[in-house]
Amino acid sequence: MDNTIPMASSTSEPHPRLPTKPSTTPYWRTQPSPLDSFRSSDTAPEIVDVAIIGSGLSGACVAYHLLSDPASSITNPTIAIFESRQACSGATGRNGGHTKLAPRFIASHGSKYGPAAALEFALFLKELIGEMKECAESVVVDVEGKTLMEECEMLVTRSWDVFLDEEHAGEVEREWIEAASAMREVAKREGRDCELEWLGEVQFVKGENVEKITSIRGAKAAFSCPALSLWPYKFVLGLLQHVLNLGAKLYTLTPVTSMERVPGDTAGAKGLTALRTPRGTTLARKVIFSTNAYASNLLPQYSNTIIPGRGTACRIVRQPSTSEYTQLVNTYNIHGSASSREYLVPRPDGSIILGGGQALYREDKQRWYDMIDDGTLIEGVKEKWFEGYMGRTFRGWELSGEDERVDCVWTGIMGYTEDSFPHVGLVPGETDHFIMAGFNGSGMAMIFLVARGIARMVRGGISFEETGLPAVFKSVQERIKAVGDNAEVPTRLKAELVR
Known part of the structure; x- marks a missing residue:
């Protein structure tokens, strides 16, 4: 490729938010895949339909959906996945390895945004568990027919939210009762009673037997809800192998250090985005930023928004x-x-x-x-x-x-945001740059379906509103703090730091 293509003014200058080297070794990465440091070629591809930056759960899932969703305006898109370090070496390869329905989060969501929004969010979380399981059952990872579900040791199980402080437990109980009642009223009024089935899978327990029920000493109350546990690194690497088999390209140890718009008078590349890497420059028709806490490395407008x-x-x-x-x-x-x-x-x-x-x-x-x-x-x-x-x-x-x-x-x-929700969809002001980042330590409970929504926007040309994703996820200018504003610890971070 001719790397002397004239560039417009830089969209992004190098910003010190690339992952550090070396990194601590999490348990999940003690059995590295052959794809861990894999590159599909020695140099970056010259041009692709879609460039995905980040090879964690977000990057792998959006590639999976791009190549699996039949509803598309792009036939067999060419896809390149760029990773600064090894595959899945960021947050996904370091998390807890579970996802859940999270009734406490649903209740607090209802308190802030109303029962209709809480119901929308609950249905989103409930669907994710089934969709991840279906994906893991359908993807085959070796010639002997082993499924991804077996490979990543995925288990459909239950999860406990256990509360040790009596006053806090009482507050949580009151919030949940109010939220559940309000959601029932909304569903009944709108003829959506069938959407309340998930409530039957949530149980709040309290009293003298909570310790015995949960096995936690000092427990005052607890929620029980549906959950999945899995080996996150193996899930992601299985998806990466699957999308490579379908034609995607993977470039680990290949950080995208800057990006620029190609000038409109450049023949054959008008309006494309040039992604600069140590292995060459790639022109991309569409770019998906799935780097979570590192989003501002290439999108500095998020530097005070995704912390x-x-x-x-x-x-x-x-x-x-x-x-x-x-x-x-x-x-x-x-x-x-x-x-x-x-x-x-x-x-x-x-x-x-x-x-x-x-x-x-x-x-x-x-x-x-x-x-x-x-x-x-x-x-x-x-x-x-x-x-x-x-x-x-x-x-x-x-x-x-x-x-x-x-x-x-x-x-x-x-990656944390002030309102506790990720930034998803088109980067404000852009038509071909998409973001899915800032998951507040809860990415396992959201990413698989967020990635499906982004893939449908990219391939099908639909709007964010048509994806069915919760409205509060949409990345809009009003949610982005101006660069130069005094970055303060978001309210939620003052109270807790969780994964």
């Missing part, structure tokens, strides 16, 4: 012992108070993925806020929080003692 926040997680294993332990089967969010919670996911092998410890560092912004460094650990969390956590917290683990061992600790970078 990086560092979190930490670990894997806990049990040493061989004569002691008996309770084998956990549900995933958990454990709320110590209104401003503190952990997430916990039991693995099929008996190990535990635990994330959190924010109570130790949340007040010290320099340790996590607006930080993109996942190459170092957050000092003290392993020793003061993760070690001994199961014995302190779970009934049946009291005697674990030295049998409970933290064998792996890592950090990860999440």
